[in-house]
Amino acid sequence: MEFESTGVIGAGAMGAQIAYLLARADMPVTLVDIRPEPLVRAMATIEALFEAAARRGELDEQDVRLKLLRIRTTQNPAVLADASLVIEAVPEKFGAKAAVLQQLDEILLDKAIVVTTAWTMLVSRLAALTRRPAQVVGMNFFSPVQLKDLVEVVPGALTSQSVREAALEFVRSVGKQPLLLGECAGFLVNRLLMPYLLTAVRLWEVGAAGIAEIDRSLTEFGFASGPFETVDAIGTDTVVQICDSLQRSYGLRMAAAETLRIMVEEGWLGNRARGGFYYNGLARDHELREKLRDAGRFCGEPEKNGSAAKREWLPGYLVLPMINEAAACLQEGIAYPNEIDYAMKTGAGFPAALGGPLHYADRLGLDKVYQGLEELARVDGVCYWPHYLIQIKRAAGMLGVSSRQGFYAYPDLP
Secondary structure, three states, X not given: OOOOOEEEEOOOHHHHHHXXXXXXXXXXXXXXXXXXXXXXXXXXXXXHHHHHHHHOOOOOHHHHHHHHOOEEEEOOHHHHHHOOEEEEXXXXXXXXXXXXXXXXXXXXXXXXXXXXXXXXOOHHXXXXXXXXXXXXXXXXXXXOOOOOOEEEEEEOOOOOHHHHHHHHHHHHHOOOEEEEOOOOOOOOHHHHHHHHHHHHHHHHHOOOOOHHHHHHHHHHHOOOOOHHHHHHHHOHHHHHHHHHHHHHHHHXXXXXXXXXXXXXXXXXXXXXXXXXXXXXXXXXXXXXXHHHHHOOOOOOOHHHOHHHHHOOOHHHHHHHHHHHHHHHHHHHXXXXXXXXXXXXXXXXXXXXXXXXXHHHHHHHOHHHHHHHHHHHHOOOHHHHOOOHHHHHHHHOOOOEHHHOEOOOEOOOOO
């Protein structure tokens, strides 16, 4: 399929990065926003991205000029009437995304493909609001888009086969690697990432270890940043919003920790406003404990827990809920084991040396995974009870590398 004319609605950070990606692939793209200021900021971002590419020697000055000419900006979405593919990249709010898709319904030709970047809500729910559910497909681009190869592609229940194939072709044509997934709220990467982040907060709340200690244990494990650093980068308000949305699909295991809600109330939103788990480079353990106690909430202190704060199992325990959620995705047919491991390495920064969460689980042993989840269940049984796929494999003796069969088969091992 030829993508002769494309559009992006929403000139925020993600919309700007996607528009850059399309223009760099020599696709004419119209960037739309209802206000002029975001469009000005978006073009400045796009120009900076092209200048950076030129400094790296990837493009010459003439290439940059020609590719910039492929971008036009407007506040009038009606100019998208002839577009063959339009990506909505408005904020992750159901009302905003629904309004854009319904507006596009009135503007676009019937054959046009509509891409929603909504990942905390079901693609099918949004598509059902349109007269063209067969033409709607979900995509999740990872930031920074220019550096991340992975794009999750999630068809809705009524997405046509031709649109599925066109979506995969489109992702490849802009130089990215598509991963076709079954539909689920959160898509794959963020669905698995959220339990990992929430577990860090819950373990801190019960006094298992301090903020900096937990982060340090995960960077030593191989992550580029620790879970609290990651939450600060995302924004505590954004994490709470994500949790509230995912909780509607997955129940209490995705519920935002009380600490996060208190931080939002205090205006401690992370790196962009008044700090988060860190402020001026220092962990906020003491302040957060005081806020929790003022709110009548229990909060343990690692210095009163003896050796608990120094346990060698700390990094692995934080990965166990990710493995548990991956088992649920396997059972639901969302993705295959190798796809899950690939996605978590490329999209979430899971340590490449460990092969991904399922390879790591097989090396650790599914009996140990089960035991670890049982121990975590003493913190919150609703969140951490071992998924029944793990229970079945354990009962069958399919423990991973040691038994030559776990999430993967190892027939060549002695």
